[in-house]
Amino acid sequence: MHIALAIALLVLASILFHALSPWWQTPIASNWGSIDTALHVTLLICALAFVGLNLFLAYTLWKYRHRPGNRAHYEPENARLEKRLTFWTAIGIAGMLAPGLIAWHEYVTVPADAAVIEATGQQWQWGFRYPGRDGVLGTAAVEHVDADNPFGMNPRDPYGRDDVLVETNELHLPLGKPVKVVLRSKDVLHDFYVPHFRAKMDLVPGIVTYFWMTPTKSGSYEILCAELCGVGHHQMRGNVIVEDQRAYETWLGEQMTFGQMLAEREQQRGAGGTQLARAAPPAGAAAKAGGR
Amino acid sequence: MATIADDLRPLHHPKTWIGRYVWSQDHKVIAIQYGVTAIGVGLFALVLSFLMRLQLGFPGRFDFIQPENYLQFVTMHGMIMVVYLLTALLLGGFGNYLIPLMIGARDMVFPFVNMLSYWFYLLSVIVLFAGLFVPGGPTGGGWTLYPPQTITGGTPGASWGILMMMASLGIFVIAFTMGGLNYVTTVLQARTRGMTLMRMPCSVWGIFVASIMGLLAFPALFVAAIMTILDSVVGTSFFVPEIVSMGEKTGHTGGSPILFQHLFWFFGHPEVYIVALPAFGIVSDLISVHARKNLFGYRMMVWAIVIIGGLSFFVWAHHMYVSGMNPYFGFFFATSTLVIAIPTAIKVYNWLLTLWRGDIHLRVPMLFAIAFLFTFIHGGLTGLFLGNVSVDVPLSDTFFVVGHFHMVMGVSPVLVVFGAIYHWYPKITGRMWDERLARLHFWITFLGTYAIFLPMHYLGMLGVPRRYYALGDTVFIPDSVHYANMGITIAAGLVFAAQGLFFYNMIWSLFRGPRADPNPWGAASLEWQTPDTPPHHGNWGERLPTVYRWAYDYSVPGAARDFIPQNEPPPAQNPAGGPQA
Amino acid sequence: MRLIAALTEKPWLTPGPGPSAPSAPAESESAARPWDKGVGLTVFLLVVTLLFTLMSSAYVMRMGGHAGHAGGGDWRPIGEPPLLWLNTGLLAAASLAFHAALGRARAGRPRRAGAALALGGALGLAFVAGQLLLWRALAGCFAGEAAAFCPAAAHGIPRGWAGDPAAAFFYLISGAHGLHILGGLVACALTGGRLARVDPGSLAARTGAARAVQLCARYWDFMALVWLALMGLFVST
Structure with missing residues (x-):
């Protein structure tokens, strides 16, 4: 019981920490806004996953906690569900990889007039x-x-x-x-x-x-x-x-x-x-x- | 893939106390030797980390921590935790204990080599500690041991310390190879009747794949160690180019520091998964047992372990994006690194889906497994930042990296180790630990470590560099960072102290704990079905068990109990029929 | 294919004794066979392969053949000392002797197999001795002694072999190979001892000994192959 609450509170605390802590990137003073963009996209996608997965975890722990007479559901696998999850994960991964690679391409291509x-x-x-x-x-x-x-x-x-x-x-x-x-x-x-x-x-x-x-x-x-x-x-x-x-x-x-x-x-x-x-x-x- | 079911050789039963507990060839005794040694060494590394935190939290307050000491603490802490604690404990300890019991064997296939493996490991630890007392002290080159720095002036332990470290690593690799050969061969050959590959618990799968990876990855460390020793002692130029160190030329020419980094990370990255995969496997079993539900998507879980193991040999250079290697490698390694996130994510989903619609018993091992899920999700996601090549540029070598890897391969596997110890303690010792102490230990460890490592990510975002003895007066670092460092140190002190609860509980329970039930959790896998608790030498009494089902028959519809042991035959009237899914 | 079938099994659907359970009398322990050491050897050879592959990759990268920046432009080939070819011949001959030993052991003649094994071992020792000579001669070159095969690097650059990357790699890699050969000789000596003690009347003892000889021969073939690959590397660069 406590653990479900703890997980939910930790998620909340992490969000609050992110919003309220005084520590964040220094003000940018170069052209590398593209790196910051890639970082922010990565952060957004990862934050969604972090919050979603952990709240699901907390809810599951609370909902399916042991009570006398309970019996677990028997389900060895669900190929359809696993395929769908794989697909959406791949989309998320591609979503952060693309800006990352674009910024890297810029980073390794030195302009001729430098x-x-x-x-x-x-x-x-x-x-x-x-x-x-x-x-x-x-x-x-x-x-x-x-x-x-x-x-x-x-x-x-x-x-x-x-x-x-x-x-x-x-x-x-x-x-x-x-x-x-x-x-x-x-x-x-x-x-x-x-x-x-x-x-x-x-x-x-x-x-x-x-x-x-x-x-x-x-x-x-x-x-x-x-x-x-x-x-x-x-x-x-x-x-x-x-x-x-x-x-x-x-x-x-x-x-x-x-x-x-x-x-x-x-x-x-x-x-x-x-x-x-x-x-x-x-x-x-x-x-x-x-x-x- | 043929299985050889029985061992016909009479087991060598030792007569004396020394034969039974010191020069033992029994996998269970060797496992405990490995485990106790590894935990002892790990405790030393934990003290080192606390000394580092004292310096970072209260710079200048502790005179005995000079910059060279700080770097030596950093180096020894990192190397001990990764290699001498986690690798040795998860493979040498849990691997040794669990493999024969879980697959229904009497012992490892080569018990003598198994014993040698432990003694070589102990020798490597002794050499490592001898390095503390050589002139100049232990090496302070960081756990990555990058040349030329490790063997030139300006770094502590550049003459003797580094040689002791490299020699110790070399011996460790030999010890690991002997152990790894045993684990792999035992899984391939010594499975009991009916134990097909896909009936093995995930713990065995994780340890098995990690052992193969270790066998293939450790040679790289071995080669790097020998070449570094030659560069330092004989004056070859494998890694060291022409340099002026402290105003003097060293006489080297043409060597390539990046070559070392490639060798190191060809070992170093698989090493991360060598630690992670056994933890993945063990946590799968803990969750399944305590949620009274079969592991969801078992086949996908096994495939994911194999795929992660294979892919991990193609991602090593993501540690080297800003190392000066050919920058175009970045495209390949960023892609391969983010691809590996997919099977890893699937594992996380399947753990969550195992809990879903389960009957969750929140016992102490389960609490640790759940805490692992939380920290691993956190650490895995921050890994995407560092793998995503251009995002790594501002973050590399900052506290973000420190926060990330401690979360993903420090805290997470250690939580699994604690969970596993609480889970199998009744089987290993025949006694039960104290519930209240264990819960207290859990809560302080879980919440405390998150308080330590979450703020580090934000310091890294700000740009606070790692491996700095002191931040000094740096304009872009506000005073609040110093308070954050103080807070982290205090949290670290609490977590450090809480480990006392664990050790007290384990030792006290060994003598005073109540007698444990042979199968207190109602687990289906084979290690809980031994005739004796703790199992005797030979594990299975007169007859080897026969396995009739997979390790996850929990809450099967129609079954009387909510678990069916692996060695329980199906009802006679319906020998081929399965449960109605 | 069998592996894929094994790994795609849905284990929850098939309770029962399982497809891979041996049909041997289920309950007697003495009916089964001992562990097959060959599997352990195969895994070990995999490790050795990795070890030499990594050293060879380091060699090529240090040489500058790598797409990165490695390589200091100071690479000078070590040349082809004639002893190198002679030693290679010795190693190949040792391999042949081990196969002869295997043939006789399988034919049930442990004593004659032992003799062939001893010959193989002697050839192996000769290989190691030849390598020692080669290392000494090369060291002489770097110390300033003139010999026909001395590598170009050795002339006029009195930095010793340690200062020459190609020579340093040659010592490192061939030294590691030599150590593996010495290990093989120990295994060969143990097998020889076993052959000498074998009771020719016992089929089980004879088969067991033949299997040991087979594993020796396999190890030796493997180390000979490794050496050929390394020779290729040394000679072609």
Whole structure:
């Protein structure tokens, strides 16, 4: 008896909790409304099933509770009923799968005009790289990483010279422009996650992963690491600042390019220079490559 | 599919106490050894979870929980609960106890291998616990043990802890393979006269299919464990590419971290169903017995178990939608994952329809079965969110995932385990437990766990990430989340304490409980028809039983009682006729 | 088909002793047969198949033949050492010897079957010894010794076999196979002992021993097939 009441009350409590709890999705700040739509469709269908099945359960428990003299009905199976239930379940499943797959198709199809920006992860901080004036990210790999070259830029790649390197955990993005975020890890798995953008992807050492999105609301949002990466996992934070094109360009202009960084380091060390700087091609090559 | 009815070899009857209870080859003793060990290990993991909750509910208040300890608790808790508790308890414990009794056999087909299986399992547990004391402590890489993190600096236990964990898992796989071979072969070969496949209770079906799945899935874990050990010790590059760990290159080149994830989840997803299918089977029997009604749609239930078992090998990458694998795999795995929901839903409908028009006795095992229905419906439906590829993107690695899998493969199977223990306790021990303590235990456990895990889904919706030692000052996380975490911790403390009732009840009843009736629930299946309670070595006395009907002849029209035992012959004048349906 | 018929039975309609009840005298325990170990072996072989399939899949994925991103571009084939072919021959010969043993055991000649079984076991041991030689020789290649069959990877890259993914996989997979062969040798030795003790006058003992030899031969055929598949993998990549 109590259990029937408990089940019915739990259903009611769940609905109330859903309606009254202060915890729900953060306000969306990207183009991924389609993901939210898929989520809401899934939620609606699942909520109907949850409420319906459990209220049926509660009613059955109450109605067919044991009383002296009762005897259960004998019915081994009912193929017609089972087929009908299967059919309607399949409809419900298809109803939530379709928006899910449509959103996923969008998620994996990067628009041709998306700007490329790279986020790199290491225990336990973020770094960001912009392609510079040539619009092309230079090649980079872990084999080139050393104290002077934390991004692992290929010193022989002319495309890398004008890449803008940001080591401060702060990513700036222009408002309303689609951006393909290319992800690279130097040590272990990480995951680039901004709750307001809904988007998320792992950083995997050894390969380059990506996702894309369009920021639609200016403001400052938190970047979290969403793939366990060691004892500092919970402290691997960053910020993404979405601002209008002018402010973005101003900010970008204030950052150092890889070429400038090399030159500065060379100056600091005097005539000896670093091996890295000596191996680099003359500045003209970079300018020429940038013009292509 | 021929059945060999009798075992002609004389059973090896041990003479000494050690021979009977320690180096025993009796499936019932091995089952209890498995069960007690698994529950003991599980209790340790329960303590770990409470320590984690203390940290999350009251961050910074407990100095002895540092970030590395927290991650070690997370890892050990997860691995122990999934592998060393649930897999061992449902298959090694219930599988061992129930299979021979339910199919009418005297023992497993290979009793010696069965005994070895337990001792290897115990060895794996010992190695696992030895890992707590190695330099650097146990691994803190999360139960998924993803490289490169597990074997590089910045993760606790990256040098010794991970090796102990992998070695322990390797030994566990060997133990499971020996056990699984026995369960499968016994079901195929040792069924008594008349016990056709479709006359087996659903418990046996669930355990049988789960055993086959385990045999096919655990090799993947085995391979992954060995390759991780080689990467760590010998310096091969199976999984680890060129990386700079803590400012130093490790010397690896070209390995693929995603390869590990594929191997892990090729084991890991079937593993979910290895735990779920025996629970499905057992709960089917509990509901049918206590509702005094035949299991509705028995054939569909059996087919669903087989179909779920088969399909579960084609859904593993739904754990990897945002792992960086080829994103186009997402289409396939989302579809296969949601398709598997259909046979699962059918099982839920048939459980509900078994209750419908039944004669429902709300005894304690039945209460647990009903609670399972509620939590499983909840956990199964939230699984659709995570399986539905794009919906998974914002939710993956948040507390939504934690809430979901605890509901569906933590709370649900554990409720079934409790129900099953209360249900078969009179048969196993010959005594009855205390009704009031059992009901109290049920209510606190059921309501408490829902209070723990329901709010977690909403924290996940908000975006609270999992495996965080502390949330710190995060702008999008309001203060109310901290109060929610406190509340969850308090609920967890209550549920934790309530388990004391269970253990007290079980141990007290073992010595002081009233003598139990041989068949207190009026069940039709074969294990309740043994000549002795608890059954003696050899189970069936002089003669093996002959089975004349399926396991669900409840409330058959025209029958004198509301159940007909499986070994009761049909009336002589009408040997071929069935009941008038 | 019989399986489908069994699984579509409506069990509530057919109370009675059941179609699969043996017609043997119902009540005597001694009339029945012992368990058939062959079913257990078949299930075990299924597990072994999965084990090697998974390792081979990992091999192919790591190589880069997978549609995902796996593979680091550092794959260099290990080549074809001549010993590989010789060892394969030994394994096949062992299989033949086991079949000879089976033929004699069935013909009721347990002693001669035992001799053939011993020959098979010796060939199996020779295979393991050959594999050991091969592993040592390969390790020598990676340590810098020049040999005709040394894989291209071994020259000029003094990283050892562990640094070479193809070699590491070769050691892993052939090592796992070698362990299974050793297990088979233990089973073969036990069967040999049983053959030696068998009372030639007892039909039941002879049939039982022949069945044991048959299972040995089946295991050996299976491991030989696995090895051929693995050879195909090593040689073609």
